[in-house]
Amino acid sequence: LPRTEITSTTHLDQEKWYSNANPVFKWKLSEGVDAVSYLVTDTSTSNPGTIPDGFVDQAQFTNIAGGVNYFHLRFRENGVWGPISHFKFQIDTKIPKEFNIVITDDNSNEPKLTFESADDLSGIDHYEIKIDKKDWIVIDKLSAGHPYGLINQGYGEHQILIKAVDKASNSITASAVVTVIGSSLQNKFTSVIRLLFQNGLFPAIIIALIALAHEFFVHSNMWKKIKKNLKLKKNDKNNILNLRDIRKK
Numbered sequence: 001l002p003r004t005e006i007t008s009t010t011h012l013d014q015e016k017w018y019s020n021a022n023p024v025f026k027w028k029l030s031e032g033v034d035a036v037s038y039l040v041t042d043t044s045t046s047n048p049g050t051i052p053d054g055f056v057d058q059a060q061f062t063n064i065a066g067g068v069n070y071f072h073l074r075f076r077e078n079g080v081w082g083p084i085s086h087f088k089f090q091i092d093t094k095i096p097k098e099f100n101i102v103i104t105d106d107n108s109n110e111p112k113l114t115f116e117s118a119d120d121l122s123g124i125d126h127y128e129i130k131i132d133k134k135d136w137i138v139i140d141k142l143s144a145g146h147p148y149g150l151i152n153q154g155y156g157e158h159q160i161l162i163k164a165v166d167k168a169s170n171s172i173t174a175s176a177v178v179t180v181i182g183s184s185l186q187n188k189f190t191s192v193i194r195l196l197f198q199n200g201l202f203p204a205i206i207i208a209l210i211a212l213a214h215e216f217f218v219h220s221n222m223w224k225k226i227k228k229n230l231k232l233k234k235n236d237k238n239n240i241l242n243l244r245d246i247r248k249k
Helices: 184-198 202-219 221-248
Strands: 024-026 033-041 058-060 067-077 085-091 102-104 112-114 124-131 137-139 156-166 171-180
Touching: none
Parallel strands: none
Antiparallel strands: 024 058, 033 067, 067 085, 102 112, 124 137, 124 156, 156 171
């Protein structure tokens, strides 16, 4: 008898990891088959035996242990048990290990973050970082354990989230707050602006500055010169029009 083709609706790819611990397997029953026998183990060559598990074309399991597992299946046809077919499936329902974000060069233009998690079953696939309310950015897993510099971040405090994601898409997130500083002049200017915002004074000061600029412009010698020039140009234009009228007469 030929080996049976097994498929899974929950664990499609035998080389991938899944966080689903309730696998479903299916197969086709050829003509002449009158019973099937199946088994799940963590060994690739297990034998499901010759005790029938019914005349069915699928099997579903719940709470299968994590790790690399195998579904084993064989048919009985005309009273004869055929060869055993095997289907590998990989389960990881556990999140990666907790980790901390270590900050170096804090209170600088480019703080550095060091982080590293681990995963005992499927392994770490990648990391992701989120700065304040920005989108998540993928970080290669090889960056773990090495200083990761925060480049071109604005002055002030920033909320940092780093997520470790394993190959079954389980994840765990760590958080930290870093402070980015600029030059002393920039720090003073930004501090003043922040203080004005916090006290609700910034809009009022902007309006006052606009009003002062208007008054200065209107009453300044520069404005008087501009008005004088505009008046002279207007008179010149009128004189040209008058000359044209005289010539026509």
